[in-house]
Amino acid sequence: MRVVSCIVTLHNLWLVALAAVVCIGGAWVGFGLFRRARERREVQKAGWIFLAAVAAGAAVWCTHFIAMLAYESGAPVTYDPILTMVSLLVAIAGMGLAFWTALEPGRASVVLGGGILGVSVSAMHYTGMMAYHVDGLISWDAPYVVASVLIAAGAGVAAMLASLADRKLLAHACFVLAVVGLHFTGMTAVSVTPFATGAEIADPQVIAAMAVAVAGVAIIVIGTGVASYMIDSDVSEKNLDALRQMALNDPLTGLPNRTSFSNYLGHELERARAGGTKVAVIGIDLDKFKEINDLRGHEAGDQALQIIAGRLAALLRDGEFVARIGGDEFAAVKRFDEQRELHDFVARLERELFAVMRIDDFDVVPGASIGISVYPQDGGTAARLIGNADLAMYRAKADVARAVCFYEADMDELARARRDLGLDLRRAIDRGELQLHYQVQTTVSSREVVGYEVLLRWKHHRLGYVSPAEFIPLAEETGTILTIGEWVLREACKEAASWPQPDKIAVNLSPVQLAHCDLPRLVHQILVETGLPASRLELEITESSIIQDKVRSLHALRQIRALGVTIAIDDFGTGYSSLDTLRSFPFDRIKLDRSFMSEVEQSAQARAIIRAVLALGKSLDISVLAEGVETEGQLKLLQSEGCDEAQGYHLGRPEPRRSSPQADAAAAA
Known part of the structure; x- marks a missing residue:
C-alpha cells in the first residue's frame, strides 16, 4: 500500500503513464532483437545483442528518467549530468551482459543472465538517484531498497526464462515488472524533507516538456531497433524466397523440380479423390539428348534443355504442370474429365518435343519417349502412378514406331519378369x-x-x-x-x-x-x-x-x-x-x-x-x-x-x- 500510495500521491500520473508506455515499447523491441540474436552466430549474434542492449537499456533509462520527472518532492531539484550519463551506460552495458550470458548453453546461464538483467536495472536506478540533487534532506528505508533489488532480479530471471521458452507476452510483462517494480519500490524507500531556502520549484509544464523530450529520444532509439529488425526480416524473407526457389525449381531450366512435382501431384490426387476427376501422370525422356551432348558438348546439351523447358512451360494451361526431374527426364501432370482433354495435352507436348530447334549452327529434332498412367484406373497412389508411367515410357522407348505409350496391366508382368531375371543374373x-x-x-x-x-x-x-x-x-x-x-x-x-x-x-x-x-x-x-x-x-x-x-x-x-x-x-x-x-x-x-x-x-x-x-x-x-x-x-x-x-x-x-x-x-x- 505504501508503494501504491507513493505512485498515486507523489507522482504525476500522466507522466507515469508515459513512462509505462516507453517501458512496454522497450520491452517489446529489446526482447524482439534478443530473439533475433538467438537465431544468429558469431559476429551477427554480437551485433544483434548490441542492438537489443541499446534498445532495452535506453528504454529502461528513459522510463526511470521520466518517472523521476514525475516524482513531486516539493523541493527544487537538479541532476548531475555526469552521473546521469553514467546511469545510461550502466543500463546499456548491463543489458548487453545479461543478454550475452543468457545465450550461453544451459539453464543456469539463462538464470544468471536474468539475474544480471535485474541487478543492472537496480544499478542504473540507484546511480540515477545519486545524480538526483534536491534542496532537502533525503532518508532511505533499507528494507524497501532490498525489496526493490530482489523484485528486479526475480522478474529479470522470469523474463529471460519466458523469452527462451518463446513465451513473448510473459517475457515482456516480466521485464516491465522488473523495471517498474524496481523504480517505484525504490522510490517508496525515499523520504524528502525540503529545506526552507525559498528557491523556486520547477514549472510542471517544463518538467512535462522534458519528459516528452526524453520519451521522444526513447522512441528514436526504439525505432532504430525496429527498423533494423524490419530490414533484417525483409532480407531474411527474400533469402527465404530465394532458398525456396532453389529448393523447388530446377536451376538450369527454371522449371519445377522433382520435389515440386511430388507436392503438386499429391495435391492433385487429393483434389481428384474429393471431386471425382481424373489425373494423368506423364513421363518424358528425350531421345537425342545424349547425341547432342556427345557431338556438341555439355553446353549445347544445357542449351537444348533450356529451349525444351521454355517450350513446355509456354504450352501449359489450367490444370497442367510440367517439371524437370533430372538429366533429360521431364514429367507432367494433367487434370481432366474427358479423354479428349488428355489427348489434346499429349498432342501439344508431342508437337513441341518433335519440333526442330536450332543450337548454335545446327538444327536438331530432340524427340522424346512419352509414357502415361491415369488415376484412378492405373494406380491410387503417386508412387504407383509414377512407376506405371515409367513402365509405359520404357515401352515407348523400346518401340521405334511409337513415341507415346499408355500404361497397360501386362507391363507389370514384364517388369516383374525382368526384375526376377536380373536377380537370377546376379547369382x-x-x-x-x-x-x-x-x-x-x-x-x-x-x-x-x-x-x-x-x-x-x-x-x-x-x-x-x-x-x-x-x-x-x-x-x-x-x-x-x-x-x-x-x-x-x-x-x-x-x-x-x-x-x-x-x-x-x-x-x-x-x-x-x-x-x-x-x-x-x-x-x-x-x-x-x-x-x-x-x-x-x-x-x-x-x-x-x-x-x-x-x-x-x-x-x-x-x-x-x-x-x-x-x-x-x-x-x-x-x-x-x-x-x-x-x-x-x-x-x-x-x-x-x-x-x-x-x-x-x-x-x-x-x-x-x-x-x-x-x-x-x-x-x-x-x-x-x-x-x-x-x-x-x-x-x-x-x-x-x-x-x-x-x-x-x-x-x-x-x-x-x-x-x-x-x-x-x-x-x-
Whole structure:
C-alpha cells in the first residue's frame, strides 16, 4: 500500500503513464532483437545483442528518467549530468551482459543472465538517484531498497526464462515488472524533507516538456531497433524466397523440380479423390539428348534443355504442370474429365518435343519417349502412378514406331519378369550357369586360324539359354556387368593359358567396364594370375564406350596397350565419329560391323563402304576383320577386295571348348 500510495500521491500520473508506455515499447523491441540474436552466430549474434542492449537499456533509462520527472518532492531539484550519463551506460552495458550470458548453453546461464538483467536495472536506478540533487534532506528505508533489488532480479530471471521458452507476452510483462517494480519500490524507500531556502520549484509544464523530450529520444532509439529488425526480416524473407526457389525449381531450366512435382501431384490426387476427376501422370525422356551432348558438348546439351523447358512451360494451361526431374527426364501432370482433354495435352507436348530447334549452327529434332498412367484406373497412389508411367515410357522407348505409350496391366508382368531375371543374373556365376563359347577368326586368303573371339552364354536353370541381346543390357543396367566382365576376362585367360597352341583370344569390353573400374590394373592382375602372355590377349571396345568419356577412356586404353595387350575397335562403321576415333588412338585391329556383310552381295553401297574401310586400314597400317561372314560368296568378295581377316558362321560357329580350340574349328568345318 505504501508503494501504491507513493505512485498515486507523489507522482504525476500522466507522466507515469508515459513512462509505462516507453517501458512496454522497450520491452517489446529489446526482447524482439534478443530473439533475433538467438537465431544468429558469431559476429551477427554480437551485433544483434548490441542492438537489443541499446534498445532495452535506453528504454529502461528513459522510463526511470521520466518517472523521476514525475516524482513531486516539493523541493527544487537538479541532476548531475555526469552521473546521469553514467546511469545510461550502466543500463546499456548491463543489458548487453545479461543478454550475452543468457545465450550461453544451459539453464543456469539463462538464470544468471536474468539475474544480471535485474541487478543492472537496480544499478542504473540507484546511480540515477545519486545524480538526483534536491534542496532537502533525503532518508532511505533499507528494507524497501532490498525489496526493490530482489523484485528486479526475480522478474529479470522470469523474463529471460519466458523469452527462451518463446513465451513473448510473459517475457515482456516480466521485464516491465522488473523495471517498474524496481523504480517505484525504490522510490517508496525515499523520504524528502525540503529545506526552507525559498528557491523556486520547477514549472510542471517544463518538467512535462522534458519528459516528452526524453520519451521522444526513447522512441528514436526504439525505432532504430525496429527498423533494423524490419530490414533484417525483409532480407531474411527474400533469402527465404530465394532458398525456396532453389529448393523447388530446377536451376538450369527454371522449371519445377522433382520435389515440386511430388507436392503438386499429391495435391492433385487429393483434389481428384474429393471431386471425382481424373489425373494423368506423364513421363518424358528425350531421345537425342545424349547425341547432342556427345557431338556438341555439355553446353549445347544445357542449351537444348533450356529451349525444351521454355517450350513446355509456354504450352501449359489450367490444370497442367510440367517439371524437370533430372538429366533429360521431364514429367507432367494433367487434370481432366474427358479423354479428349488428355489427348489434346499429349498432342501439344508431342508437337513441341518433335519440333526442330536450332543450337548454335545446327538444327536438331530432340524427340522424346512419352509414357502415361491415369488415376484412378492405373494406380491410387503417386508412387504407383509414377512407376506405371515409367513402365509405359520404357515401352515407348523400346518401340521405334511409337513415341507415346499408355500404361497397360501386362507391363507389370514384364517388369516383374525382368526384375526376377536380373536377380537370377546376379547369382549366375555362383550357380555355374555362365559359359564361354569361342568363335574362330581366320585369315581371308589362307583361312589360317589367327584367334578366337570369346562370347558369353547364359544357360538359365529354368529358362535354358538366354539371348545375350537380353541379358547383357540387363547386366549393364543393374551394374552386374562389372562382376560378370571380370569373371569372363579371368576365365578366358585361364582357359587360353592351358591351350597347347598359343592362339589369341579377343574379349569384348562393356562401356560400363571401361567407365567404372580401374581396367588397366585389373587386366594386369589377371594376366599375372593366369600366366597368359599379354600378346595373346585382345580387348574389343565399341566407339560408344569411348565417346561417353573420351579422355578417360583413351588414357585407360593407352595403359592397357603398354602392357602388350592389343586393342580392337568393334562394330566399326556404325558410329558417327569413327574417323576421329581412329585419329585419337592407334588401334591394332578394325572389326567391320556385320551389317555390311549381310548386304554386300546385293548392295553396291555396302561394297563401296567395305572397300573404303579396307583402304583406310591399309593406309593406317591397321588390319581389318570382317564380322558376319555367312556365305562362300561373301568370303570370296572379301578376298578380292584384300580384306585381312574374317569371322562368321561360314568359318565356325561359337562353341564351348572341347579338348582344344583346334578341335572346335575342325568340328565346325
